Amino acid sequence: MTLPINNGNEGGPPGIGVSIPRADAYMKVSGREKYASDYYGEDLVWCGVKRAGVPHVVIGEIHTRAASETPGVLAVLTHSDVRGTNRQGVLQKDQPVLADDKARHCGDAVALVIAEDRHSLNKALDLVSFDYELLPGVFDAEEALEEGAPILHENHPQGNLLLSGEYRTGAGASAMAECDVVVEGSFRTPRQEHAYLETEAGWAQVQDDGRLFIVCSTQTPFRDRSEVAEALGLDLHDVRIKAPYPGGAFGGKDGVTVQTLLGLAALNSGGRPVRMQWDREESFLAGTKRHPARLYYRLGAKRDGTLHCLDVHMVLDTGPYDHLGGVVLALGLEHAGGAYRVPHVNLKGKCVYTNNPVGGAFRGFGVPQVTAAIEQMIDMTAEKLQMDPLETRLRNAVRRGDKNSIGKTLVNSTGLRECLKALGEHPLWKSRAEWKAGAGAFKRRGAGVAALTHASGYGPVVPDVANAKVELTREGKFLIYSGVVDMGQGNATTNLQIAGSILCQPTDGMELVLPDTDRTLPSGSASASRCTYTFGNALIGAAENLKTRILQRAADLLMARSRDEIVLIPGGVRHLVSGKDLPLSVIAGFMDEAERISVHHFKAPTAPENFDAGPGIRMHGFPHTLFSYAAHLALVEVDELTGEITVCRYVAISDCGTVVNPQIYEQQIQGAVAQGIGFALCEDLVSTQGLILTQDFAGYVIPTAADVPEIDSVPVEIFEPSGPFGLKGVGEIAMNGPLPAISNAVADACGVRIFEYPMTPERVLAAIRDACKRISE
Amino acid sequence: MKTIIQMTVNGELVESAVEPNRTLLQFLREDLDLTGTKHGCGLGDCGACTVILDGKPVNSCLVLAVQAHGREVLTIEGLAENGNLHPIQQAFVDKGAIQCGFCTPGMILSAKALLDENPKPSELEIRTAISGNLCRCTGYQKIVEAVQEAATVIDGTEVSS
Numbered sequence: 001m002t003l004p005i006n007n008g009n010e011g012g013p014p015g016i017g018v019s020i021p022r023a024d025a026y027m028k029v030s031g032r033e034k035y036a037s038d039y040y041g042e043d044l045v046w047c048g049v050k051r052a053g054v055p056h057v058v059i060g061e062i063h064t065r066a067a068s069e070t071p072g073v074l075a076v077l078t079h080s081d082v083r084g085t086n087r088q089g090v091l092q093k094d095q096p097v098l099a100d101d102k103a104r105h106c107g108d109a110v111a112l113v114i115a116e117d118r119h120s121l122n123k124a125l126d127l128v129s130f131d132y133e134l135l136p137g138v139f140d141a142e143e144a145l146e147e148g149a150p151i152l153h154e155n156h157p158q159g160n161l162l163l164s165g166e167y168r169t170g171a172g173a174s175a176m177a178e179c180d181v182v183v184e185g186s187f188r189t190p191r192q193e194h195a196y197l198e199t200e201a202g203w204a205q206v207q208d209d210g211r212l213f214i215v216c217s218t219q220t221p222f223r224d225r226s227e228v229a230e231a232l233g234l235d236l237h238d239v240r241i242k243a244p245y246p247g248g249a250f251g252g253k254d255g256v257t258v259q260t261l262l263g264l265a266a267l268n269s270g271g272r273p274v275r276m277q278w279d280r281e282e283s284f285l286a287g288t289k290r291h292p293a294r295l296y297y298r299l300g301a302k303r304d305g306t307l308h309c310l311d312v313h314m315v316l317d318t319g320p321y322d323h324l325g326g327v328v329l330a331l332g333l334e335h336a337g338g339a340y341r342v343p344h345v346n347l348k349g350k351c352v353y354t355n356n357p358v359g360g361a362f363r364g365f366g367v368p369q370v371t372a373a374i375e376q377m378i379d380m381t382a383e384k385l386q387m388d389p390l391e392t393r394l395r396n397a398v399r400r401g402d403k404n405s406i407g408k409t410l411v412n413s414t415g416l417r418e419c420l421k422a423l424g425e426h427p428l429w430k431s432r433a434e435w436k437a438g439a440g441a442f443k444r445r446g447a448g449v450a451a452l453t454h455a456s457g458y459g460p461v462v463p464d465v466a467n468a469k470v471e472l473t474r475e476g477k478f479l480i481y482s483g484v485v486d487m488g489q490g491n492a493t494t495n496l497q498i499a500g501s502i503l504c505q506p507t508d509g510m511e512l513v514l515p516d517t518d519r520t521l522p523s524g525s526a527s528a529s530r531c532t533y534t535f536g537n538a539l540i541g542a543a544e545n546l547k548t549r550i551l552q553r554a555a556d557l558l559m560a561r562s563r564d565e566i567v568l569i570p571g572g573v574r575h576l577v578s579g580k581d582l583p584l585s586v587i588a589g590f591m592d593e594a595e596r597i598s599v600h601h602f603k604a605p606t607a608p609e610n611f612d613a614g615p616g617i618r619m620h621g622f623p624h625t626l627f628s629y630a631a632h633l634a635l636v637e638v639d640e641l642t643g644e645i646t647v648c649r650y651v652a653i654s655d656c657g658t659v660v661n662p663q664i665y666e667q668q669i670q671g672a673v674a675q676g677i678g679f680a681l682c683e684d685l686v687s688t689q690g691l692i693l694t695q696d697f698a699g700y701v702i703p704t705a706a707d708v709p710e711i712d713s714v715p716v717e718i719f720e721p722s723g724p725f726g727l728k729g730v731g732e733i734a735m736n737g738p739l740p741a742i743s744n745a746v747a748d749a750c751g752v753r754i755f756e757y758p759m760t761p762e763r764v765l766a767a768i769r770d771a772c773k774r775i776s777e
Numbered sequence: 778m779k780t781i782i783q784m785t786v787n788g789e790l791v792e793s794a795v796e797p798n799r800t801l802l803q804f805l806r807e808d809l810d811l812t813g814t815k816h817g818c819g820l821g822d823c824g825a826c827t828v829i830l831d832g833k834p835v836n837s838c839l840v841l842a843v844q845a846h847g848r849e850v851l852t853i854e855g856l857a858e859n860g861n862l863h864p865i866q867q868a869f870v871d872k873g874a875i876q877c878g879f880c881t882p883g884m885i886l887s888a889k890a891l892l893d894e895n896p897k898p899s900e901l902e903i904r905t906a907i908s909g910n911l912c913r914c915t916g917y918q919k920i921v922e923a924v925q926e927a928a929t930v931i932d933g934t935e936v937s938s
Contacts, residue, residue, distance in 0.1 A: 019873070021870050021871065021873070022870075022873065022875060024875070024878065025869070025870040025873075025875050025878075026862075026870060028875050028878030028881050029862065029866040029867075029869050029870055029875060029878075029881055029885065030813070030853065030854070030856075030857055030862065030866065031811075031812075031813020031814070031852065031853030031854045031856075031882045032813065032854070033878055034812070035812075035815075035879065037815075037816065038806075038812035040807065040810075040812075194913075195911075195913050196877070196879070196913055197815065197817045197823060197825050197877070197879040197880050197911065197912070197913055198815070198817070198877070198879045199817075245877065245878065246877060247815070247877050247878070247879030248876075248877040248879055248913050248914060249877075250913070277816070279818075279819055280817070280818040280819065280820065280822075280823075487877060488876035488877030488878070488914045489876070490876065663873040663919075664873070666873070666919070667873055667876055667914070667915060667919065670915060670916035670918050670919070671876060671913075671914045671915050671916045672916075673916055674915070674916030674917065675913070696818060696820050696822055697818055697820070697822035697823055697911065698820070698822055702911060702913065704908040704909075704911065704917075705903075705904040705905075705907045705908050705910075705912075705917040705920065705921065706904050706905060706908040708916050708917050708918070710918060711916055711918055
């Protein structure tokens with residue numbers, strides 16, 4: 001449906017660099033946008049899952065009879081009803097759809113119930129029970145690696161070690177002896193919950209032609225299709241996945257959540273449509289989380305502040321399944337040294353199975369964890385050398401042509417120094433001394449900075465590709481087929497902007513087709529800061545190609561000497577020599593379908609370097625070639641009596657290439673900073689012996705409007721030649737900054753540093769108290 | 778046992794038989810097909826299901842449908858008039874206060890309840906008024922700007938009319 005959109009240019013074609021209103025805004029603001037959780041329909045049935053509730057058991061008989069006999073229940077299904085592999089996972093297929101041999105965390109699905117209504121469903125779910133033999137669990141990633149620890153996957157050759165990486169440059173850690181100063185730090189980052197407002201949800205039905213149709217809240221419709229087909233034993237082409245706008249995702253819908261379960265239910269509902277929506281507690285229990293990390297750092301520098309040697313050991317808790325844990329580890333290793341030149345580096349990392357909640361993709365993907373560490377190590381080094389933290393960063397910041405901390409030569413635009421310099425000129429940085437002096441009674445104020453880098457794309461092995469499709473309809477309208485989900489980040493609008501700019505059409509002359517495996521083309525996941533970079537490049541090719549065809553056909557029709565005499569205008573073409581116009585509908589009438597549809601494939605560039613960081617690490621994405629950069633500043637006030645930290649102002653200066661839509665760009669920065677503030681100050685999904693103690697938004701607190709300060713987003717626009725219109729990824733980088741910037745600011749304010757996160761008032765008070773004790777002793 | 782209830786929803790009188798434990802949220806979404814009101818947590822923590830009940834914002838997941846009997850409900854679908862967006866909706870579009878959009882209906886209705894009571898709120902008053910509506914995408918800044926903009930527009934309209 002065509003939407004009334006004011007494109008900010010009085011109905012003209014959108015420009016690049018202009019804040020055209022989002023294409024989804026009108027439908028969303030009027031409450032008419034249909035999310036996956038808004039699908040009901042005639043003759044609907046409901047389905048839901050019986051969760052294990054115990055963290056590690058061998059499953060015996062599953063008792064379904066009482067549930068099956070509950071009035072209103074259509075079916076109670078277990079693993080024996082699954083005809084395919086009953087396994088899912090992105091790289092390792094280690095996660096059962098319905099648990100068969102064991103349950104490995106409390107959220108494992110044991111049975112699936114289909115019922116006429118919500119009430120019967122809940123009643124039946126309570127009546128499903130199963131026999132089990134309790135197994136000892138392991139709830140600490142480092143303990144899971146000890147000899148004799150309970151093993152989660154008996155067939156996994158490395159025990160509880162999912163994946164490990166080891167990487168060295170120069171003389172490795174032995175160069176620490178050559179350093180004038182060495183600082184050490186051990187950091188613990190929390191398990192962060194995505195907390196999207198729309199929980200995992202979807203709707204499915206077997207269509208009249210026998211094909212399974214699933215509408216779901218997802219970032220990965222094409223990968224979902226493969227996973228569902230394989231797990232349920234269906235032909236790939238007998239599954240169709242449609243992806244409406246999700247109500248938030250942030251990585252938590254990068255992979256299967258409800259999809260396979262819904263598909264199984266639909267295959268057993270007698271052709272009736274089925275609906276599933278996890279409630280908030282179930283979403284917390286069964287959804288993926290940001291991997292909790294233990295980070296052991298040593299950083300050595302020369303007297304003049306030049307970084308010389310870095311030694312890192314990190315352990316990530318992936319819970320019971322890989323999901324994307326191995327890939328998160330690889331990205332964490334790659335970013336462990338930040339965006340600095342460090343000649344001697346030793347990196348070790350392990351991603352470990354435990355009986356905790358499942359770790360998975362979450363905006364930042366391993367980088368917020370390591371950035372928390374390296375960016376505080378830089379401040380600790382600067383403090384020891386009595387140097388300015390910003391100066392220390394500038395001294396070591398990478399430039400184009402440099403090798404970064406893993407020895408990767410930076411061949412693309414590299415604007416970290418420009419970001420740091422802009423931060424140094426920012427009024428809030430320059431006036432920080434006066435601002436700090438204005439703290440009231442029992443308040444301390446501090447300023448902290450962090451320098452950031454974030455890779456985009458899938459790395460050297462997994463092809464980072466997109467296939468764009470643009471159609472001129474017989475009626476003379478353009479259809480833009482979006483292959484990559486817009487989970488809120490605004491890429492659907494950017495697609496219209498890119499296509500409209502090339503085809504000279506106002507956005508209301510074009511229509512978006514959202515990702516749908518039957519209609520759009522495979523273009524990868526909505527993840528990895530890749531959406532507009534990869535898909536945008538494909539879209540430019542598709543739109544340019546179609547433009548050429550239209551101009552050529554118009555030139556023939558208008559008897560022009562060449563197509564150079566023809567231009568596209570809104571709704572038509574114009575022959576510049578004769579001044580004649582033709583509407584697009586007329587041109588479309590002279591083109592057959594094959595000519596009216598243009599597709600274009602784009603594959604993102606990869607790093608040619610072949611670094612050996614251990615078996616499988618390259619496959620998991622190490623290294624990348626394209627990076628965004630940023631410099632962040634946090635101004636905080638600490639209450640010495642309560643330990644409460646207030647972030648008063650925040651500045652994010654980013655090099656993410658040119659800005660195609662300033663409003664959408666700011667949305668990405670501001671939203672990621674808010675999530676980062678939550679990660680720094682209050683968010684921790686607490687689990688004890690595998691049981692989640694923070695089961696709702698009263699226990700798991702995310703920032704509200706009262707907690708997030710004014711955020712100043714300043715783009716440093718450096719044209720990236722490989723990007724569409726010069727852009728780079730902006731979706732994730734700002735997530736990496738708040739924790740280290742705030743912690744550095746707290747250290748600046750109070751002289752104490754917190755090493756375990758989030759920085760709750762209790763932890764801040766304890767740190768202040770310890771410092772006072774040390775001084776008095 | 779079902780109870781017959783009557784209420785005004787977006788200006789229209791509706792009558793229905795509902796179970797006593799049916800929430801207003803379920804009634805709106807599943808019986809009236811008004812899916813603009815979102816289910817975010819079911820516990821009154823997130824504000825995604827905010828509607829206006831007799832002029833006051835409520836979490837419709839915490840109100841039983843029978844409690845709305847004889848009362849007036851405004852949902853997001855009832856805010857635009859004759860296809861023209863309400864100034865708050867328009868300001869959310871213009872200021873880019875929407876990303877995934879799932880919190881948007883509740884956020885807008887909380888903002889409306891604020892501006893109805895307090896047409897010229899301070900930034901702090903806006904942030905406080907919407908602090909029961911969680912948003913995970915925006916960082917709230919553009920939402921606050923949109924409410925400020927809407928307040929100005931509404932104020933201007935009232936002066937000129």
